[in-house]
Amino acid sequence: MRILILGGTSFIGRAIARALLGRGDVVALYHRGRTEPPELARAIHIHGDRADLPAHRPEIRRFRPDAVVDTYALTREDAAIAASVVPDGIPAIVLSSQDVYAAFDGFVSGEACAAVPLREDAPLRERRHLYRDDPPPGVPARYEKIDVEEGWSIRGATVLRLPMVYGPGDPQCREGFVLRRILAGRRAIPVGAGNLLWSRAHVEDVAAAVVAALGQPAARGTTINLAEPTTVSIRQWMQQIASAAEAQIDLVRVAEDALPPDLMLTKAHPQHVLVDTRLAEARLSWAPEPVEARVADSVRWHLEHRTPAPWTAADAAADDRALRRPHGVT
Known part of the structure; x- marks a missing residue:
């Protein structure tokens, strides 16, 4: 197949491009040119910002894509521009997020508002633009994956809703809150209840799902949750990370108002963000x-590349203060 990827040179998009090239597809990457991964040298590279896509319509048409994968649409405008440029009638795969669900609002606000696991028809958030007031670096204030899904719906796109994605190349280093303490020689780690169930998936498994969706006509126009079929709690995940790093840690329950900021994920959460993956298994034969093995692969990569944030004296002092505040002691 001839596949146009919008994005495709960092983390999830890079893994998708690598998988498609590995199976012999002809791949064109439309990206800003800020990174040029050597393993993607065989791809055709078209450089430009998302807003400039219409100016590159002739190049895209000359490429004659059989399908398009949009890895980095963040706003309604992003989706509308892309949907207006790609040729009519070709399949489109769009990466969305499970933050579209009302349950995610409950997770952020600390209120239980949705039953889990979440099927694809679960209620969506009523509140739009999660990061309007305080957008993270690289995220526009108008970020909204609900808008992205709606913007691509006119083209009958397949929407893949992603969970917390981890693995080699993850710029967020999802395991970093544990690994940075292990690298600093910390054995006792203060935690809260650690009960949160948050669906996760390894980046290579996400890439495999995209490849599967491209080959499944029955998936066109559907919305599909992606996630590992079983999800352990945050506390259990921390133990998996430590085991993969061949480290012994003691998770010490402390007063939750004493937790350092990077350990707030371990506090008691009344609303889980756990999804039902049966549709992905049925429509995509995705396993x-x-x-x-996936956690071990990710941990090895992050340790080899020293990606966890550096440990500081202030971090040590914050952990020590929390450890002096055991749970249930006033």
């Missing part, structure tokens, strides 16, 4: 690799 992620065993979780333990």
